[in-house]
Amino acid sequence: MAQPKNVKPTESELEILQVLWSKESATVREVHEELAASKDVGYTTTLKLMQIMHDKGLVSRDDSSKTHIYKAIVSREKTQKHLLGKMINTLFAGSPAQLVMQALGNHKTSKDELNEIQNLLNTLKKQ
Amino acid sequence: MAQPKNVKPTESELEILQVLWSKESATVREVHEELAASKDVGYTTTLKLMQIMHDKGLVSRDDSSKTHIYKAIVSREKTQKHLLGKMINTLFAGSPAQLVMQALGNHKTSKDELNEIQNLLNTLKKQ
DNA sequence: CCATATTTACGATTTAATTCGTATAATAAA
DNA sequence: TTTATTATACGAATTAAATCGTAAATATGG
Numbered sequence: 001m002a003q004p005k006n007v008k009p010t011e012s013e014l015e016i017l018q019v020l021w022s023k024e025s026a027t028v029r030e031v032h033e034e035l036a037a038s039k040d041v042g043y044t045t046t047l048k049l050m051q052i053m054h055d056k057g058l059v060s061r062d063d064s065s066k067t068h069i070y071k072a073i074v075s076r077e078k079t080q081k082h083l084l085g086k087m088i089n090t091l092f093a094g095s096p097a098q099l100v101m102q103a104l105g106n107h108k109t110s111k112d113e114l115n116e117i118q119n120l121l122n123t124l125k126k127q
Numbered sequence: 128m129a130q131p132k133n134v135k136p137t138e139s140e141l142e143i144l145q146v147l148w149s150k151e152s153a154t155v156r157e158v159h160e161e162l163a164a165s166k167d168v169g170y171t172t173t174l175k176l177m178q179i180m181h182d183k184g185l186v187s188r189d190d191s192s193k194t195h196i197y198k199a200i201v202s203r204e205k206t207q208k209h210l211l212g213k214m215i216n217t218l219f220a221g222s223p224a225q226l227v228m229q230a231l232g233n234h235k236t237s238k239d240e241l242n243e244i245q246n247l248l249n250t251l252k253k254q
Numbered sequence: 255c256c257a258t259a260t261t262t263a264c265g266a267t268t269t270a271a272t273t274c275g276t277a278t279a280a281t282a283a284a
Numbered sequence: 285t286t287t288a289t290t291a292t293a294c295g296a297a298t299t300a301a302a303t304c305g306t307a308a309a310t311a312t313g314g
Contacts, residue, residue, distance in 0.1 A: 010270085010271060010272090011217075011271085011272095012271075012272070013271095014217050014218065015217065018217065018218075018220075022220075027291095028291080028292085029290085029291085041272095041273080042273070042274055042275095043274095043290095043291095044273080044274055044275075044276095044292090044293095045272070045273050045274060047291085047292070047293090048272085048273075048274080048293090048294090049271095049272080049273095051292085051293080051294095052271090063292090066279085066280055066281070066290085066291060066292080067280095067281095067290085067291065067292095068291085068292080076218075077229075079218065080218055080219065080226075080229050081229065081233050083214065083218060084214070084218075084226070084229055084230055084233070085233070085234070087210065087211070087214060088230070088234065090138075090141050090142065090145065091141065091145075091203075091206065091207055091210060091211075092207065093145075095240070096230045096231065096234035096235075096236055096240075097236050097237075097240035097241075097243060097244060099207075099211070099230055100227050100230050100231060100244055101243065101244065101247055102204075102207050102208065102211055103211055103215070103223045103226055103227050103230075104223065104227060104244075104247055104248070104251060105247065106208055106211070106212070106223075107212070107215065107223035108223075109223055109224050109251065110224075111252070113222070113223075113224030114224070114248060114251055114252055116224060116228065117224060117227055117228065117231075117248060118248060118252075120228055120231055120232065121231070121241060121244060121245060121248065124231060124236065124241055125238070125241055125245075137300090137301065137302085138301085138302095139301075139302065140301095154261095155261080155262085156260085156261085168302090168303080169303070169304055169305090170261095170304095171262090171263095171303080171304055171305075171306095172302070172303050172304060174261080174262070174263090175263095175264090175302085175303075175304080176301095176302075176303095178262085178263080178264095179301090190262090193260085193261065193262080193309085193310055193311065194260085194261065194262090194310095194311095195261085195262080255314100256313100256314090257312100257313090257314085258311105258312080258313080258314095259310105259311085259312075259313095260309100260310080260311075260312090261308100261309080261310075261311090262307105262308085262309075262310090263306105263307085263308080263309095264305105264306090264307085264308100265304105265305090265306090265307105266303100266304090266305085266306105267302100267303080267304085267305100268301100268302080268303075268304100269300105269301085269302080269303095270299100270300085270301080270302095271298100271299080271300080271301095272297100272298080272299075272300095273296100273297080273298075273299090274295105274296090274297085274298100275294105275295090275296085275297100276293105276294090276295090276296105277292105277293085277294085277295105278291100278292085278293080278294105279290105279291080279292075279293095280289100280290085280291070280292095281288100281289080281290075281291090282287100282288085282289070282290090283286100283287080283288075283289085284285100284286085284287075284288090
């Protein structure tokens with residue numbers, strides 16, 4: 001598979017993508033270290049998952065040297081957009097505003113972040 | 128299982144919960160009709176899923192008459208809160224604000240809804 | 255009452271996700 | 285060069301989700 005059309009990573013794949021997004025590129029070992037820090041999992045499991053992700057076209061792989069180097073192909077934003085849209089539909093009756101209310105109401109947000117949101121809100125209101 | 132501790136419905140279970148939340152209570156037949164409207168699925172599949180959900184404690188069942196009547200036990204809000212929190216962690220690096228920006232930026236929102244969000248924002252800013 | 259329709263129960267299959275053991279190749283260290 | 289370490293490849297087992305067929309029980313219409 002070449003290009004990613006269906007951006008639908010599984011739970012475990014998302015964990016790996018998280019690491020790849022934060023690092024730009026990484027080896028299986030590096031990804032695994034991060035995962036193993038918070039989760040009990042074997043090295044070959046991480047390896048296998050990353051191989052599958054490569055087959056699916058979720059990540060690219062440079063295998064010019066023995067230790068392969070992986071990068072995320074699917075972008076964080078695209079994935080966010082897709083999964084968020086899905087959640088809005090299946091859990092918030094299609095209303096992004098409801099989701100926003102729930103997110104702001106239940107989670108701590110800093111002044112700076114609130115201001116950022118305010119700016120976006122101002123822009124949207126003008127349209 | 129009696130009380131729902133782990134609020135982690137699967138994809139299909141969420142679809143069924145959506146119907147139950149919107150109706151307050153419903154039979155398998157009623158739920159199935161709704162699902163079948165937008166999806167190709169057999170009656171016994173819906174039945175089986177609802178039985179499993181009952182085993183898991185996601186729904187309650189009144190089986191005093193032949194046709195059983197189901198209600199959601201897990202609340203919409205609790206489920207939203209749980210899954211949203213999870214998404215914020217696994218996909219938005221723990222930042223609810225990022226999620227909000229993404230949601231507002233990518234999805235149409237009405238003036239009324241924007242005002243609602245503005246009100247909440249005002250409240251939060253004062254704290 | 256009899257035939258038809260509806261419902262639940264239950265088991266089995268299929269598909270996908272996750273996990274890991276073992277073999278083999280490549281590299282590094284001694 | 286031999287030994288130990290580190291990688292990948294691959295197959296297989298496990299688990300969970302989703303799907304549906306069939307049988308039995310119950311209700312309904314004629």
